[in-house]
Amino acid sequence: SHRNNSSIGNLAQVRHVVLVLSGKGGVGKSTLTTELALALRHAGKKVGILDVDLCGPSIPRMLCVGRQDVHQCDAGWVPVYTDAQKSLALMSIGFLLENPDDAVVWRGPKKTALIGQFVSDVAWGELDFLLVDTPPGTSDEHLAVVENLRKHKVDGAILVTTPQAVSTGDVRREITFCKKTGLRILGIVENMSGFVCPHCSECSNIFSKGGGEELAKLSGSPFLGCIPLDPQLSTSVEEGKDFIQAFPESATFSAISHIAQAVLANIAAA
């Protein structure tokens, strides 16, 4: 391998880098990142997750690796592995806090500096996919990720939205961010799309319906699919359980694996 640039040294053996973005908060970026990572691992891939949500890191809880210490090796920080086979690695600021309730009250420059370190100093080793989970917005963290990864090839971004106009409105701005920074949009996912009552099977569109697909059409981006509101999924991420393993028969599982396949196909087609 050609390690001609030391700053991409730790990413030299990472085949694909995918960002998960949304202009809006609480639409399921971290949930999708987690489920996508589990689905890719299920498909035999080696996966890493870089959580750059510095003020509200959710992934450690979602993968049930709450309070791990990050160790140092010659190449840098060793990520936290979620399994004995080391097929799913994670780096998050959650591991660097003494107390999980500590607020990270940082302005932009400090966030930018840590993200720079996360990108260059984590010894990921060999990975098929590195998924980067981001906070909402189009600000310091996003610019830092894009700028620091510029030397490395980024395959593109997955945009997550909920169906309602208030959310798709913010995601339209995120699409502009992708265009301005030259990030390819791998596709749009509509999350929290309809809730099937477990008592009577009536489907309620709590956060409206169809906004994600409409946005994909409007912006000329691929539509990757819908994930329904499913209390089994929200409970799984709450308790750090592997939803993909626990509920392989559910409609939500087939929606997620469909999205994972579409992402793989879009990356392969590039």
Added chain:
Amino acid sequence: MADVPSDAPEHCPGTSSVEAGKTSACQGCPNQRICASGAARTPDPAIEEIKQKMASVKHKILVLSGKGGVGKSTFSAQLVYGLASDTSTEVALLDVDICGPSIPKMMGLEGEQVHQSGSGWSPVYVEDNLAVMSIGFLLSSPDDAVIWRGPKKNGMIKQFLRDVDWGELDYLIVDTPPGTSDEHLSVVQYLSGAGVDGAIIITTPQELSLQDVRKEIGFCRKVKLPIIGVVENMSGFVCPKCKNTSQIFPPTTGGAEKMCSDMQLPLLGQVPLDPRIGKSCDEGRSFLSLEAESPAAAAFSSIIQKIRQYCKDGVEDGSPD
């Protein structure tokens, strides 16, 4: 930490620190002499200007949450609609979510522009007694992204507080983005002279939300911002067909109730999930007046009443000043 310039050397103690200009990190920094002289420690003159401006604003309330998408803007919108339903109460809503402003859409003001007057920027009015300001009014298209780093966002917030012609107000409600970063520090800092009545913290029932909200509470305590109370949103869903309740976002660790009792904070109320809330926000209409009979509207109204009472008691106690 709040005042580290973007091009500062690593381990810069911050320009307003007592250590400014004196630590080993300051060696060789071009600003070392200014910092060491203490000149950089003088507060931003904007804080005093904002204090003057805010002299005509009786109550200032921040709406915060560590977590995104829990309903800060939805709550802020209902709060101002509720407060302004009394036509003798002058209310304003300031949206400091610079990268994801939802308030214009929720208040039915999409496409509106801000006008410049002799006394500053004029806010956009929903009613005679309900004014709104958001960066959304400064953008020319719904696709416009505000790709700004912290300092630019802070500058915008300063302008919103200092240069908007708010007039006489009973309430100024400030809706914030998720997190504990530039926007939050700036609002608190710029309003430090004027004084803030307190913050309302919004959460949803799951631990994934509460763990971020605890950080926000830590932030409030760090910057000495009083907390009026916590609102739990998306608290259970009643199926419109069979009327059974489902916990879509399950309170696996006891929800806001347990957190409030652990952290000794008042729980102002719990608002159920109701598809009509999202719908009225998308349409930019007041859920409170459209669905006044619904359990969610009753929950909002009772919370708003508690907030009114808090502000009233504060005045009677002589605090806040």
